[in-house]
Amino acid sequence: MYSWIFRHLPGPRQVRIPLAVLLALAVVAILLFLVFPLVESYLPATSVTVGD
């Protein structure tokens, strides 16, 4: 999977490595800012109030 992505990145190796790092950072940012805050509300560990 990762080798496939790396092979399909454009440019020579000097371009692909920073591109791959950027891609990984983008995925982490999407997880932190979009996915995790959404997922978190469905997990019970953060509920602190009383009531139904």
Place this chain on the structure above:
Amino acid sequence: MAAGTPGEGKEPGSSLSAPASPADLAGADRGEVDARGELDGLDSLDDLMGGPDPRNPPVAAVPAQGLAPAYGPARARGRGYAAPELPAADPLRDRTVRSLGGHLARGAGELMITCGVIVVLFLCYQLWITDIFAARTQDQIRHDLTTAWAQHAVPKPARGGGADPRKRPSVPPVELGDGIAVLRVPRFGTDYAPVVVEGVSTADLRRGPGHFPGSAMPGEIGNFVVSGHRTTYGKPFSRVDELKVGDPIVVEVADRYFTYRVTRSEIVDPHRLDVTYPVPGHLGEAPTKARMTLTTCHPRFSAKSRLIVFAELDETRDKSDGPPPELTGG
């Protein structure tokens, strides 16, 4: 059998054993199957008999192939012809099989590693990154609140100057998510000063400890209910379990400090809404005291129960008189 006889004649030892075993089986077991077995045996023998001498090497080669891995390469090398065949035929097959299985195994491995990394990342997010988010949000809310206090502190006492200071509202009407008061607990240190926001939705609680809408405002007769995260998002209530009876909880609003004192704490089921009643636990009863109730999750990192801390208003102090001695260390 006519073809078989010359073979037997030439090499009795090896040839006898090969045709003899089907023949013995045929005689021992069934007639019909025997005939086929004999025919098959004859055909194969005929083929083999095409060259009586070469028949021996294949017969010998079969055990050689089987034995080669077990008894070492010396024998295969000694034969010469068997050795090149084995590495030539098998690795090609292995490579195709390995490439398919290898791709699957590699993909599954990468998927599992990715899942593990995502789980670890989520834990890091929960434990540290939400704290960073919350700290930034709290700074913003604190700034907004102090700005609002600076703007409205002067007209407010003037408007309610004649009325009983205890009936003067402590907090102007606010939007959900806006800051309403600053919480200070000397036991948690002098740096502890989270801004309480209005509302207890998930979004509100990410901003800070939330005031249960509809419950009393700070200092009012009734129950001032505040819920806060014990883990994640700045964990403002992480140490609420350390509070002891008599500990001061100071709530700062625009013009006053309200000092509550802890009366008791309790661990209850999450559905125990009665702790938020104006008189906790007594539905419909008219309150005569100003109370405060803190709720958070219990145990830490779990939603199994709720930790509830009850407090009662001990002292109201105008800001013009300076901060209460509990905050100044007096």
